[in-house]
Every structure is written in C-alpha cells, then in structure tokens.
Amino acid sequence: MDHLTLENPVFVTYAIASALMVLKIMGQGWMTVFRMMRKDGGFVSPEDLRKTPLNPNPRPEQLEIDDYVDRSRRMHRNDLENIPGFWMAGFLMVMVAPPLWLAQVLMYGFVAARAAHAVAYATKQTHDIRATFYTIGSLIVIFMALYALWALLL
Amino acid sequence: MDHLTLENPVFVTYAIASALMVLKIMGQGWMTVFRMMRKDGGFVSPEDLRKTPLNPNPRPEQLEIDDYVDRSRRMHRNDLENIPGFWMAGFLMVMVAPPLWLAQVLMYGFVAARAAHAVAYATKQTHDIRATFYTIGSLIVIFMALYALWALLL
C-alpha cells in the first residue's frame, strides 16, 4: 500500500503543512532583507560597505549589530532548528499511516504554533509567550518522531 | 518496484536512523533551554530581561554570552550543518537500493558518530576527538550522496 500519493489525505495534509513551512522559512530571509534595507544597516560582510546601487551611502556603522535586523536572523535560526525536523518527522508519520484527525491536529497545529511564535518574536512579546509557542511546536515534532519510531519498532 | 515501504528493510533502517536524528536535533533545543534556566542567563533577546514567571529576577548580565549555554547552541548549529544533509542523502540512498548491510553500517554509523560527537562536545573533550566524530559523520553523508549520484547517472 502506497502512502505517498495525493489520494492519501494524510499525505496531502503533510504536503500542505510542509509547503507552508517552506514559505515561512524562505519568507524569513526576505524579512531580513527588508529590515536591512529599511535600517540601511545590520550587514555582516565587510564587502557590503562598498558603494553600489543598493548601498549608495556606505558607512562603517552599517556593520554593527542592529536588533531590528538581528531579530529577523534569530527568528530564521529558530525556524532552522525546528522546521526541517518537522519535515522529516512528518514524512515518517505519513509512512506509518496515522489516523487522519491525528495528522491534521499535529501538522496544522505545528503550522499554527510556528506562525504564533513568529508573531510573538517579531512584536517583542514577553519571553514566556514566545517560549509557549516554541514548546508546542517542538513537542509536536518530538511526538511525531516517537510515534513513528514506535510503529517502526513494533 | 517501490522502495518507500515498511516492507523494505533498507527503508526501515533509514526511518529509524532519521527518527533518532529528529529526536537529537529537537533535544538539543531543550538542552539549551535547560542550560539557560540552570544558569539563569545566556539569553539573546532584549525583551528576555522583562520580569516574568520564568524570569522573576532580571539583570542585564543575563544577555551576556555564557559558554555553558552557548556550547549547546554551537552543538545545535553543528547538528543543523550535518543532520538535514543526512536525511536527504539517506533518502536518495534508499531510492537507489543499496545492499542492506551497507545501509545499516552507514546509517547507524552516522547516528553513532553524531551521538559520540555530542558527548565529546558537551563534556569539552579535546578538539581532535570531537573533530574525529564530526569527520566520520560528514564522510558518511558525502559517501551516501556520491553513491546515489553514481547510481543515478549510470
């Protein structure tokens, strides 16, 4: 029986959630670009101080760490620490054929938790709020990996 | 012939190794959380200095770099540089149908090398020990990618 087809609603759930997470991770790169352009700073490479069409007015302080820009990089790093693990755990979940409702709760729950984490981080909410959404996303991935491992080893 | 089923022992090997690596990568995030709570510091966002139930006694030095916490972040980064590459190379390996013994040696070897790397890093072993386990893991992934590429291009 093949689980990896568009006829399998669990796979479709996984595919939609994963595509949304691709857009999240790539969009985070563009948020960093946007913030660097808006602040005209927060750069990280010495050669970025050369005069170019995108940087007509270079100054040494453009290489200083700027929280507005660095915040987007930290969000990106947090994504990298969580989303590829979701992609892998979700794939294994599809292969061990969970009930559809469980896949939907876990996978759309992960997407919602990561979206809420991003909003909390970008708007500088208190640590405990951000940590709550991080925890939900992380525990979902851990649960999916354990669920798959359990089914594989039985 | 379908390689992506639980009837294929090469796929099961890949799935077990990959699930363990999901747990490793997500667990590394929790090691950072544990170390931040134990040291009551090593934070990275300015808003983490607000008084909250999880931080009842905020102080500016909580934002300073702390090696105990930063070590866990460096371990996490090293995971991100190696484990997603393993997931992809392992998947391709499954698709080109290697002998089972080879898949087991490579994939469980990768898991063992990364576990040993984590212990060496966390316990501050000398660089050369840590580098040895990094090298084993990295060469396994490179070998798997070349093995798959070879089979694909033949």
Added chain:
Amino acid sequence: MDHLTLENPVFVTYAIASALMVLKIMGQGWMTVFRMMRKDGGFVSPEDLRKTPLNPNPRPEQLEIDDYVDRSRRMHRNDLENIPGFWMAGFLMVMVAPPLWLAQVLMYGFVAARAAHAVAYATKQTHDIRATFYTIGSLIVIFMALYALWALLL
C-alpha cells in the same frame, strides 16, 4: 501512479540536484575546516586552545573572529537557510508531477544559482552580485512551494 521512482525523469532531476546540494552543504563544512587550519585560528570553543597534534602551538588569539574563516561559516549559514527548503519544495514538486522541462529549469537553475552565490561570496564580490544569485535561488524555492500548494489545493 507512483512519482517516486527512477523511471520518472522529474524524480531523477530532483535526485541529482538534491545530491549535488548535499555535497555543497557538506563541502562547506570542510571549507571551514580548511580555512581554520590554514589560518591556524578562527576557532569557537575554549577547549580548542589545548595543545593537540592538530593544534601544536595554541594561542588566545586563535579564538578571535577571523573574516577568512567566518566567511565560510556565513556561507554555510546561507546554505542552511536555502537548501533544506529546496529539498522539501522539490519533493512536493515531484509529487504534483510538473512538466519535465519546468522541473529541469527550476532545479538545475537552483543548483547553478547556489554555485554562483558561493563563488561570489567566497571571492568577496560586491553585495549586489551575491544578492542577485541569492534572489534567484530563493524565488525558485518559493515558486516551487507555491506551484505545489496550488496543485494540492485545486
């Protein structure tokens, strides 16, 4: 109909591009190792100042940030922000069965854009050149994710 087989030329395109990107990401780690050895510095862990066969002459300044080494780490980070997203989006692309020419243009285009980005970064080309190749790669991944999402939701 099974898309995940070596008989499907779209999958083979994806597999070749993905294997090349595994080699890119793992090779970046070795570029960092090579640069650390050549500069005899740019280390990040305090224990790397111990005298070992690989570091016979330890000095405190070996822990200072060195642009030659750090550049390779920044390239690695940029890879991590883009390549796993490509692997996932490409997988979904395969599953929704695009025309072969489109898959080839996008996937080999991504490989070429990342290779050009790496050369531009390593040789310290002006920011705008590096940004152009980053943009091409990033837009390809975003397009693939949207293409798959569109097919999944129709």
